[in-house]
Amino acid sequence: MTNILTPDTPAPDFTLPVTPDQTITLSELKGRPVILAFYPADWSPVCGDQMALYNEILPEFHKHHAELLGISVDGAWCHAAFAKDRKLHFPLLADFEPKGAVSKLYGAYHEAGFSERALFVIDKEGVIRWSYCSPVGVNPGADGILEALEKLTSEGTHAA
Amino acid sequence: MRLKVEVSPQDHIQGPETAKVTLVEYGDYECPHCAHAHPVVKRLQQHFGDSLRFVFRNFPLNEMHPLAEPAAEAAEFAGTHGKFWEMHDGIFEHQSRLSVEYLSALAKKNGMDPQALADALSSGAFEERVKQDFMGGVRSGVNGTPTFFINGQRHDAPPEYDILAEAIEASKQG
Numbered sequence: 001m002t003n004i005l006t007p008d009t010p011a012p013d014f015t016l017p018v019t020p021d022q023t024i025t026l027s028e029l030k031g032r033p034v035i036l037a038f039y040p041a042d043w044s045p046v047c048g049d050q051m052a053l054y055n056e057i058l059p060e061f062h063k064h065h066a067e068l069l070g071i072s073v074d075g076a077w078c079h080a081a082f083a084k085d086r087k088l089h090f091p092l093l094a095d096f097e098p099k100g101a102v103s104k105l106y107g108a109y110h111e112a113g114f115s116e117r118a119l120f121v122i123d124k125e126g127v128i129r130w131s132y133c134s135p136v137g138v139n140p141g142a143d144g145i146l147e148a149l150e151k152l153t154s155e156g157t158h159a160a
Numbered sequence: 161m162r163l164k165v166e167v168s169p170q171d172h173i174q175g176p177e178t179a180k181v182t183l184v185e186y187g188d189y190e191c192p193h194c195a196h197a198h199p200v201v202k203r204l205q206q207h208f209g210d211s212l213r214f215v216f217r218n219f220p221l222n223e224m225h226p227l228a229e230p231a232a233e234a235a236e237f238a239g240t241h242g243k244f245w246e247m248h249d250g251i252f253e254h255q256s257r258l259s260v261e262y263l264s265a266l267a268k269k270n271g272m273d274p275q276a277l278a279d280a281l282s283s284g285a286f287e288e289r290v291k292q293d294f295m296g297g298v299r300s301g302v303n304g305t306p307t308f309f310i311n312g313q314r315h316d317a318p319p320e321y322d323i324l325a326e327a328i329e330a331s332k333q334g
Contacts, residue, residue, distance in 0.1 A: 049304065050303070052221060052223065052224055053221075053304065054304055055223045055296060056221055056222060056223055056294075060295070060298075086223070086224065087223045087224070088223075088225075111290050138316070139303035139304060140303070141298070141301045141302065141303035142161070142303075143161075143298060143299050143300070146298065146299070150281050
């Protein structure tokens with residue numbers, strides 16, 4: 001496994017296609033927490049795969065006003081077909097050209113040519129506050145993300 | 161990963177409290193892998209007898225399986241009539257027939273009022289209960305269906321009979 005970026009690192013900014021003709025820029029989401037979920041590929045052949053699980057838990061993420069972004073090296077057309085098939089309600093970004101560039105920025109690129117299962121929770125100032133890399137074959141679930149978001153929310157309340 | 165929500169009287173439980181091993185399943189009534197695991201669990205129960213306690217909790221993946229939620233709520237409805245396992249078995253044994261009509265027929269077959277079930281489904285009477293199971297599962301690291309926990313420890317190997325039996329045996333000895 002590679003060494004992913006660790007907490008307290010400013011999240012490197014990026015712009016990636018989210019549909020064949022639209023892009024998302026990370027820094028434009030400042031002001032609310034962002035969850036980056038790098039994953040190896042669309043179309044993994046199991047029920048309840050990682051993205052499907054996050055799709056179910058999306059309302060919990062939204063309670064913390066967090067934005068979830070899935071990222072893999074699949075192209076925008078592939079993402080569009082996958083998102084439609086799985087009825088995903090969050091954006092999938094295409095780290096497709098140059099291949100894996102953003103995954104590499106986050107230390108989340110597997111030398112075999114795809115993104116690692118790496119998770120990052122970024123606070124509203126754009127700083128990574130939690131990160132986790134799971135073996136490629138193991139779906140990391142969502143408990144770590146929820147704990148990190150809860151911590152951010154409670155810190156925010158105390159600071160205010 | 162460890163189970164974060166302890167087994168309690170709120171749960172649907174088969175087998176004695178004194179059993180050496182507790183097997184908890186998080187499942188989805190429309191998931192084909194869960195239907196596949198259903199007879200596996202039956203065989204395990206037969207094999208281990210009173211040394212195995214089995215608990216089923218809901219983990220419906222609703223975006224993918226539109227009938228998972230009504231099926232889970234119907235099983236909970238049946239639970240309030242002491243017929244949880246009849247509904248549970250009836251759904252998994254004929255998963256290909258799963259529909260709201262089938263749930264209604266199953267309720268009737270087991271002596272429950274289909275209209276009361278329809279009312280419970282439309283009012284969402286058991287929605288909160290199912291949601292509680294689901295969120296407890298998320299907190300325990302459930303990452304797909306079915307997910308099994310053996311004495312609180314997540315079973316990450318495939319949920320096949322030989323593999324589960326071996327893991328349960330090890331837990332029983334340990």
